[in-house]
Amino acid sequence: MTSDGGMDDDNNNGIVLTEEQKRRRRARSIAIALALGALVLLFYVVTIVKLGPGVLQRPG
Amino acid sequence: MTDLIAVENTGRSFAISDATVGDYFALMKPRVMSLVVFTALVGLVVAPGHFHPVLGFAALLSIAIGAGAAGALNMWFDSDVDAVMSRTARRPIPAGRVLPKEALAFGMTLAVGSVAVLGLVANWLAAALLAFTIFFYVVIYTMHLKRTTPQNIVIGGAAGAFPPIIGWAAATNAVGLESVLMFLIIFFWTPPHFWALSLRRAQDYARAGIPMLPVVSGFPETRRQILIYALVLAPVGASPWLLGYAGALYGATSIAAGALIVWLSWRIKILGDSTAGDRAAKRLFGLSIIYLFALFAVLLIDDWLGAPGRGLLL
Numbered sequence: 001m002t003s004d005g006g007m008d009d010d011n012n013n014g015i016v017l018t019e020e021q022k023r024r025r026r027a028r029s030i031a032i033a034l035a036l037g038a039l040v041l042l043f044y045v046v047t048i049v050k051l052g053p054g055v056l057q058r059p060g
Numbered sequence: 061m062t063d064l065i066a067v068e069n070t071g072r073s074f075a076i077s078d079a080t081v082g083d084y085f086a087l088m089k090p091r092v093m094s095l096v097v098f099t100a101l102v103g104l105v106v107a108p109g110h111f112h113p114v115l116g117f118a119a120l121l122s123i124a125i126g127a128g129a130a131g132a133l134n135m136w137f138d139s140d141v142d143a144v145m146s147r148t149a150r151r152p153i154p155a156g157r158v159l160p161k162e163a164l165a166f167g168m169t170l171a172v173g174s175v176a177v178l179g180l181v182a183n184w185l186a187a188a189l190l191a192f193t194i195f196f197y198v199v200i201y202t203m204h205l206k207r208t209t210p211q212n213i214v215i216g217g218a219a220g221a222f223p224p225i226i227g228w229a230a231a232t233n234a235v236g237l238e239s240v241l242m243f244l245i246i247f248f249w250t251p252p253h254f255w256a257l258s259l260r261r262a263q264d265y266a267r268a269g270i271p272m273l274p275v276v277s278g279f280p281e282t283r284r285q286i287l288i289y290a291l292v293l294a295p296v297g298a299s300p301w302l303l304g305y306a307g308a309l310y311g312a313t314s315i316a317a318g319a320l321i322v323w324l325s326w327r328i329k330i331l332g333d334s335t336a337g338d339r340a341a342k343r344l345f346g347l348s349i350i351y352l353f354a355l356f357a358v359l360l361i362d363d364w365l366g367a368p369g370r371g372l373l374l
Contacts, residue, residue, distance in 0.1 A: 020078075021078060024078060027080065027081050028077075028079065031084075042118055042121070045114055046114060046115065046180075046181055049114045049115060050181075
């Protein structure tokens with residue numbers, strides 16, 4: 001069983017995604033990955049901008 | 061079509077999603093989002109003081125995502141009426157490509173995320189205003205007003221009018237009078253804009269059981285109300301110049317554009333139920349979009365030129 005409820009491709013008795021469904025799932029996964037990557041970059045840049053040189057100062 | 065597949069002997073079902081990335085993008089109502097981003101940008105840029113461009117970009121992104129969240133939650137709740145209206149039947153949920161619960165989860169995630177990021181990037185006043193706007197659009201407008209009163213888009217229009225105030229608040233941590241004027245422009249712009257559309261979609265709304273003004277009060281009353289709101293909109297549109305917040309370029313643009321909106325609304329009223337009247341309503345709908353973009357674009361240019369007016373009234 002795959003994580004989305006489908007069966008492995010070699011088990012023909014279970015749920016088998018069509019090629020189109022696989023293609024769309026892959027596109028959704030890539031979009032989520034890109035969005036998360038963009039968020040990481042955004043948070044990094046915003047942190048640098050907000051803290052400025054203070055980002056290098058360690059507590060204590 | 062998203063397939064719900066029941067697995068034998070387990071009693072569980074699995075949704076095999078057919079949704080494309082574009083379907084999720086469509087859930088965010090990108091055309092509405094573009095208006096939100098633009099008006100929020102103007103609020104943010106014309107606000108006094110300096111706001112770092114990176115933080116400004118992050119704040120605008122949060123506001124855009126917040127608007128997208130409101131759009132997705134609206135489509136989640138309205139999927140039943142969307143399915144019976146020709147304008148909205150091809151949206152992702154009624155078309156069966158996205159499940160309502162997927163849209164709900166998507167919308168809630170974006171709503172919480174956008175408010176949190178705006179609070180951290182800008183300030184919590186702006187974040188609270190964004191949260192209130194999403195709440196107002198989804199709970200007050202979508203869940204209550206839209207299905208109960210012909211004044212739905214008048215009161216609900218406030219949700220679409222908040223972005224410049226949020227942009228201003230993001231930059232200044234305050235709500236300025238100038239941003240309230242921008243709010244009022246969008247607020248009084250919404251009724252003639254939507255009623256011009258609803259005149260041509262009245263049957264659709266009637267079939268869906270939505271009490272839009274033409275359905276409840278008839279076409280002549282709707283045309284009268286369009287003209288009344290256009291007559292209020294024209295001076296409100298010119299108010300940033302009248303009060304000295306914008307220069308002569310804005311004053312001339314807002315007066316000319318306001319006169320055009322009033323003239324078109326007048327034509328809709330006198331032409332009544334005719335092909336020419338229908339054409340005038342179509343033109344008002346299209347021109348009202350250009351009107352709003354033009355006014356806010358000139359506010360931006362005016363600010364860039366650094367030429368505030370002296371104000372006729374103050």
